[in-house]
Amino acid sequence: MWQAMYEELGSQGFVPITVALxxxxxxxxxxxxxASPTHPSLIDTQHVVAxxxxxxxxxxxxxxxxxxxxxxPHDSQFGTDTFTAFHGKHSAPYLDALRAWVREGKGVLDPxxxxxxxxxxxxxxxxxxxxxxxxxxxxxxxxxxxxxxxxLRAGELAPKDWTIRRGSMPIRGINPMGPExxxxxxxxVPLYPMEALPVEGGTSRKTS
Amino acid sequence: xxxxxxxxxxxxxxxxSLRASxxxxxxxxxxxxxxxxTGWELKPEGLCQGDLCVPVRDPASxxxxxxxxLAAFARALDRPLALDxxxxxxxxxxxxxxxxxxxxxxxxxxxxxxxxxxxxxxxxAHRGKKALLIVYASW
Numbered sequence: 001m002w003q004a005m006y007e008e009l010g011s012q013g014f015v016p017i018t019v020a021l022x023x024x025x026x027x028x029x030x031x032x033x034x035a036s037p038t039h040p041s042l043i044d045t046q047h048v049v050a051x052x053x054x055x056x057x058x059x060x061x062x063x064x065x066x067x068x069x070x071x072x073p074h075d076s077q078f079g080t081d082t083f084t085a086f087h088g089k090h091s092a093p094y095l096d097a098l099r100a101w102v103r104e105g106k107g108v109l110d111p112x113x114x115x116x117x118x119x120x121x122x123x124x125x126x127x128x129x130x131x132x133x134x135x136x137x138x139x140x141x142x143x144x145x146x147x148x149x150x151x152l153r154a155g156e157l158a159p160k161d162w163t164i165r166r167g168s169m170p171i172r173g174i175n176p177m178g179p180e181x182x183x184x185x186x187x188x189v190p191l192y193p194m195e196a197l198p199v200e201g202g203t204s205r206k207t208s
Numbered sequence: 209x210x211x212x213x214x215x216x217x218x219x220x221x222x223x224x225s226l227r228a229s230x231x232x233x234x235x236x237x238x239x240x241x242x243x244x245x246t247g248w249e250l251k252p253e254g255l256c257q258g259d260l261c262v263p264v265r266d267p268a269s270x271x272x273x274x275x276x277x278l279a280a281f282a283r284a285l286d287r288p289l290a291l292d293x294x295x296x297x298x299x300x301x302x303x304x305x306x307x308x309x310x311x312x313x314x315x316x317x318x319x320x321x322x323x324x325x326x327x328x329x330x331x332x333a334h335r336g337k338k339a340l341l342i343v344y345a346s347w
Contacts, residue, residue: 015337021345032324040329042321052317060343064316066336102338118311121304127288130301134290146295176347
């Protein structure tokens with residue numbers, strides 16, 4: 001999907017940068033190879049981007065302008081309709097909004113609005129991230145029991161952070177699409193508090 | 209009785225193996241070792257990283273002859289610390305206040321990450337373009 005958008009809008013100064021929060025590049029490989037991207041398609045096993053941007057679930061979309069400024073913050077949006085039945089979001093309005101931003105500069109939010117839509121980290125969520133970092137290191141050392149303790153502690157400290165709670169499932173040997181995931185989802189899916197898209201009637205364009 | 213042990217300190221993306229003095233739940237690290245692992249140095253004016261210094265309210269509780277106490281060090285800098293004495297490892301993070309302040313600038317934090325082929329890419333190399341950052345996962 002993002003490759004198609006890159007081919008459509010790349011000549012107009014647009015670049016998609018995908019970051020996979022996976023434990024192993026091999027987990028992301030099927031997705032990346034299917035897309036054959038020519039744009040940056042990156043792997044973040046250490047959750048560098050999750051920490052720097054305070055990402056709490058996937059997918060997370062962030063608009064960054066030509067000066068490196070965030071002009072539309074974290075939004076739970078999708079590039080395809082694969083899981084629309086689950087989350088109820090369609091990709092077409094978002095992709096149209098993206099086109100309007102690249103071509104006409106539309107959809108940019110003023111700084112105060114961007115800030116008001118950011119989720120703020122707390123001492124607990126930041127402590128959760130270091131427990132997750134320690135757990136990940138322990139896991140890589142083959143110390144699974146100790147890793148498990150810190151993954152669980154991280155999840156207790158940041159119950160609404162699925163990069164920690166769901167993202168650690170594959171590391172802990174738990175199926176992230178299995179019963180534990182559906183138990184987790186009962187607590188509510190963490191979505192970002194973004195406002196509606198700025199597009200006026202822009203849902204007609206078919207994308208694939 | 210404190211014993212000197214190999215200990216791993218994870219600071220952001222970097223894990224350093226160092227010698228620490230472990231006594232119960234307290235982990236102490238020699239000041240020069242801590243400086244090499246974290247960039248922070250204990251000076252008369254407080255804890256300093258380059259020209260930046262943070263005053264320390266109670267220097268006596270921060271360091272003694274065995275070294276700098278890791279938990280007190282994290283508290284003095286208001287940084288989160290996950291400490292596992294039994295596993296002889298700890299991870300230091302960024303405080304909520306600092307992370308919030310950086311996010312509030314609206315400057316996109318820069319990062320470098322590898323692609324599938326191990327080639328590194330840096331966000332700021334795309335200045336001058338409109339970039340869509342897409343964070344996703346296989347899970």
